[in-house]
Amino acid sequence: MGLKSSLHNLKEKYKGTKMAPAFNAIHTFLYLPNETTHGGTHIKVADDLKRTMNIVIMAMVPCLIFGMFNAGYQHFLALGEIGRAEGFLDVTFWNWNNLVIGLQKVLPLVVVSYGVGLAIEFLFAVIKKHEVEEGYLVTGMLVPLIVPIDTPLWMLAVAVAFGVVIGKEVFGGTGMNILNPALTIRAFLFFAYPTWMSGDKVWVHGAVARDKAIAAGENLDAISGETVLGALAQGKEVAYSAWDMFYGIIPGSVGETSALLILLGGLFLIFTKIGSWRIMLSSVLGALAMGLIFNAVVSSGWITESSKFYALMNTEFWHHLLIGGFAFGTVFMATDPVTASQTNKGKWIYGFLIGFISILIRVFNPAYPEGVMLAILLMNVFAPTIDHYVVQGNVKRRMKRLKVKTA
DSSP, X not given: OHHHHHHHHHHHHTTTSTTHHHHHHHHHHHSOXXXXXXXXXXXXXXXXXXXXXXXXXXXXXXXHHHHHHHHHHXXXXXXXXXXOOOSTTOTTTSOHHHHHHHHHHXXXXXXXXXXXXXXXXXXXXXXXXXXXXXXXHHHHHHHHHTSOTTOOHHHHHHHHHHHHHHHTGGGTSTTTOSSOHHHHHHHHHHHHSHHHHSSSSXXXXXXXXXXXXXXXXXXXXXXXXXXXXXXXXXXXXXXXXHHHHHHTOSSSSTXXXXXHHHHXXXXXXXXXXXXXXXXXXXXXXXXXXXXXXXXXXXXXXXXXXXSTTHHHHTSOGGGGGTSTTHHHIIIXXXXXXXXXXXXXXXXXXXXXXXXXXXXXXXXXXTTSOOOHHHHHHHXXXXXXXXXXHHHHHHXXXXXXXXXXXXX
């Protein structure tokens, strides 16, 4: 009762002042608001923005925890201090030492993401005199899960500030943005600091620092943390099995490697009616369709092994679902209700094009083979257009039926 009373007193003290939105946000985050509607409401449902955001975060927590273990596992594996884990439940992976490394590297990313993002949200709420919205709760969790483990904290802070201000606040805040804020942050990092977002040294903790020490003549073992997607883009053989890729015991962004946990998170979002199963399924179908086309091109002999596109085009079509950030982007970012299509038919078109274009970019852009980010951002822009033509098509069909009845 002490904390609740103190917050209530602060809320009353600053009521009507510029700081009111900030204290209201803290109070309603910890407790339910005590206000009730006074007019005659027509619809009452259990859903609200806070519940929606919390459910999405719950779906991502397993990916976050797994990412912490994987960060430590890839670190010690690259140093040669442990052997390869044999399966998902191997104690070599689920080791306390792995978790310690993961906590040391991932938690600062989470703290910076939430700290900078929420600070800007509070600042805009005070300046524009509106309530602090819960939209950044999900974005703040998404960002640490889609960046390399060794991303400098200052770099992340700059990117978050850019993404929140340019990607959301300039459009009017939560619910008004046309681009997914987390992907806007990721795109800024890629284009502003490309060497930190690609290559074979950014996915394993300490790789860059050790390479500098080796260059300086220190007696250290070399280390490589190349992702499956990066290796295929360079035409190299992949040392990981399909099960490794499905479980996620591979180098990659913090939360994007485990297709298994992402699948479970997607099923949870579908069960709670938060995520659109139409977008998820159509994205998978689009990716499989593009993968099958590339496999057919290779089988026909039009592409030879000397081509720089051969390795990715020759990859089993269904493997594209397991590598890179495709699964994570499909489940947690393509389904963003603000930036995705709103009509049911539009969701099928929107999702299919995301999957189709993701694999297209992945194969034909070896400099940046992870195409799901660009595909989702592109379709974010076209989502209103897709919905417009879907609605206009429905209107025309109804007008035709009306004419038939009146004739």
